Structure formats: C-alpha cells, structure tokens
Amino acid sequence: MTCRELFERLSEYVDGELSQEICQEIRKHLDGCDPCVNFAKTLKTTANLCRRLPAQPIPPAVAADLRVVLARHLSRSK
Amino acid sequence: MTDEQALIAASKSGDSAALDALVRTHQDRVYSFAMRMCRNVEDAKDILQDTFLGVIRSIREFREESTFSTWLYRIAANACLKKRRRGVHDPTPEQELSLDDLMPRPDAEGRKPEIPDWSGDAERALLHGELSARMESAIDKLPRDYKIVLVLRDVEGLSAEETAQAVGLSVPAVKSRLHRARVFVRRELADYLTGSQNS
Numbered sequence: 001m002t003c004r005e006l007f008e009r010l011s012e013y014v015d016g017e018l019s020q021e022i023c024q025e026i027r028k029h030l031d032g033c034d035p036c037v038n039f040a041k042t043l044k045t046t047a048n049l050c051r052r053l054p055a056q057p058i059p060p061a062v063a064a065d066l067r068v069v070l071a072r073h074l075s076r077s078k
Numbered sequence: 079m080t081d082e083q084a085l086i087a088a089s090k091s092g093d094s095a096a097l098d099a100l101v102r103t104h105q106d107r108v109y110s111f112a113m114r115m116c117r118n119v120e121d122a123k124d125i126l127q128d129t130f131l132g133v134i135r136s137i138r139e140f141r142e143e144s145t146f147s148t149w150l151y152r153i154a155a156n157a158c159l160k161k162r163r164r165g166v167h168d169p170t171p172e173q174e175l176s177l178d179d180l181m182p183r184p185d186a187e188g189r190k191p192e193i194p195d196w197s198g199d200a201e202r203a204l205l206h207g208e209l210s211a212r213m214e215s216a217i218d219k220l221p222r223d224y225k226i227v228l229v230l231r232d233v234e235g236l237s238a239e240e241t242a243q244a245v246g247l248s249v250p251a252v253k254s255r256l257h258r259a260r261v262f263v264r265r266e267l268a269d270y271l272t273g274s275q276n277s
Contacts, residue, residue, distance in 0.1 A: 003190070007181050011257035017238070035193040039182070045197040046264040049204055050232035053213060058109040062123050066105060067098075069127045073134060074094055 001029045006036055014044040082146060089137050097137070101130050104147065107234070108154050114229050115158045117218060128157040144243055148236065151244040155226060173221045175258040180265060182276045196271045203271065216266035220259050227252055228259035 006029050012018050013026050030037050079087070082103070088096030105126065112125035132153040140149055182191040203209040217225060217233075230241045231252070242252045269275045 004181065008177060008257075011260055012253060015238075017253070033190070035182070035190045038193040038195040041195050041197050042193070042200075042268065043260060043264050045200050046260055046267060047232050049200060049209065049213060049267075050217075050228065050263070051235060052204065053210055053233055055106060055110040056113040058106050058126075059119070062109065062119070062126065063105060065123065066101070066127055066130060070098075070101065070130055070134065073131055074097075077134075 001025045003029075003033065003036055006030075006033075007039070010040055010043055011047075014040060014047065083142070086137070086140065086142070086146060090140075097134065100133070100146075104150055105130070107147070108150065111151065111154055111229065111234060112158065114214075114217070114233065115226065116161070121161060125154060125157045125161060128160070129154040132157065144240065148240040148243055151230060151234070151236065151240075152246075155230070155244050158226065175221065175224055175262055177258060177261070180258065180261045191276050193277055194272055196268065196277075199271050200267060209267075209270075212270050213263065213267065216263045219266065220262060224255050224259040224262070227255040228263065231256050232260065 006013075006026055009018060009022065009026065013023065018026070030040065082100075085096045085100050085103075089100055108129050109122060109126050112122035112129075113119070116122055116125065129150065133150065136153075140146070144152075182193060184190060200209060217228060220228060226245055227241060227247075230236045230244055231238065236244065238249050238252050238256070241247075241256075242249045245252070247255075265275050268277045
C-alpha cells in the first residue's frame with residue numbers, strides 16, 4: 001500500500017469502517033511511515049474536535065417566535 | 079415504548095401538547111445545525127420555523143424507519159437547501175475538493191513531507207478556548223455540499239447511514255465527501271497550529 005492509497009482510506013480507517021484485511025495492510029504501512037502515522041493521528045483529532053464544538057443556543061426571542069408561528073399554523077389547520 | 083415514541087404517537091393523533099414537547103426537545107439541536115450551516119440568525123430562524131412546520135405537516139407520514147432526529151435533520155437539511163435555491167443564502171461556492179490538492183506534498187527533492195503530531199497542541203488550544211473559532215471558520219470555508227456532510231457526521235454525531243438518509247446521498251458518497259471535508263479542516267488546523275498547510 002502506498003501513502004496515496006492509505007491517504008484515500010484514512011477516514012474510514014479512523015472511523016473503524018474497514019475490513020480486517022485492509023486494516024492489516026494499513027497497519028503494515030503505518031509501521032514504517034511516520035508522516036502517515038502523524039497524519040492519521042491528526043485527522044482523528046480533527047474529527048474528535050468537531051464533535052466537541054459547542055452547540056449554538058437558541059435565543060429566547062427566536063424560540064418565542066417559533067411558538068407563535070407554530071401556534072398560528074395549528075389554529076389555522078383546525 | 080420510549081417517552082419520545084409516545085410523544086410521536088400522540089402528535090400523530092393531533093395532540094398539540096405532545097407536539098410542543100417534541101419541538102422543545104429538538105429546537106436547540108435544529109437551531110444549532112441551522113446556525114452552523116448559514117451563520118445568520120435570520121436565516122437560521124427561517125430554517126428552524128420551516129423545519130418544524132414541515133414536522134407538523136408530515137408527522138403522520140413519519141414511519142419510524144429512521145430515528146426521529148434523523149428524520150428531523152432530513153427536513154432541516156432540505157430547508158437549508160431550499161434557502162440556497164431561493165438564493166437567500168449561499169456563503170460558500172459550489173466546488174469539488176480534490177484529494178490530490180489536499181494531500182501533503184513531498185519536498186523539492188522528493189522526500190516525504192514532515193508531518194508533526196500536533197494532536198496534543200490542538201487539545202490544549204481547544205481547552206483554552208482558542209481553537210473553536212478557528213475550527214468554525216475552517217468549516218465555513220468548506221463548499222456547502224461538503225460542509226453539510228461534515229456538520230451532520232462529525233459535529234452533530236450522526237452515523238454515515240443516518241447522514242446519507244438526511245441528505246439523500248449514498249453511504250459511499252457521504253464517506254467520500256466526509257473524508258475530503260475532514261482533510262480540508264485538518265489542513266486549516268495544521269496551518270494554525272504549525273504555520274504550514276503542508277504538515
């Protein structure tokens with residue numbers, strides 16, 4: 001497996017979505033290729049950091065407007 | 079039957095209190111998704127309202143073959159796309175991300191690029207609150223078709239299958255877009271943390 005071939009599969013690798021056979025090929029490549037090891041680590045970190053981005057809380061006025069719009073729709077459709 | 083399934087069943091029978099409870103449970107999630115997609119309170123508000131109006135109109139057709147939240151994201155994703163088609167909001171151009179362009183390049187003498195492990199630095203920067211804005215900005219630079227996949231999969235935490243259902247793509251297409259989007263965001267972080275996009 002070349003660096004380029006590994007590069008194409010790395011997200012599936014860090015997400016644990018590849019077969020045992022392909023994972024074995026990837027691990028064999030990673031054993032002798034520090035740049036690919038560090039690329040894989042930092043790609044996994046990127047995905048993990050995305051998951052930890054803070055949610056954007058709904059402003060009270062936006063939530064209140066939503067209630068009004070939905071109530072209006074429900075009263076019309078009765 | 080879970081509490082949510084009970085609320086869905088009651089909502090299908092026209093119970094407005096149950097519907098209101100469903101909306102309150104999910105409104106923050108939909109708003110956060112909409113804000114991240116369009117970065118504009120007015121547009122996010124429209125997407126939020128369109129999404130829940132869509133829920134009210136079609137809750138009886140929800141067959142529960144997917145989770146309620148996946149179904150909700152599908153409606154919200156459609157609301158985002160409709161907004162784009164109406165030309166109201168389109169912050170990122172349509173373009174393809176090429177893996178060839180995103181892959182770190184060998185140096186002038188053909189040696190493999192230096193790729194430092196900056197994972198620890200990124201964790202520390204996130205803890206100190208420095209990295210979130212940079213990451214949000216990197217996500218905003220993604221072409222929209224890639225951004226929606228990364229936001230659903232990596233930020234909102236949907237599986238590849240759920241993301242595919244939400245955006246109407248095949249699972250392989252989701253994985254392909256996700257990988258390109260992740261590599262793009264990773265390159266932006268590398269630039270911030272090491273001063274080089276080729277690292």
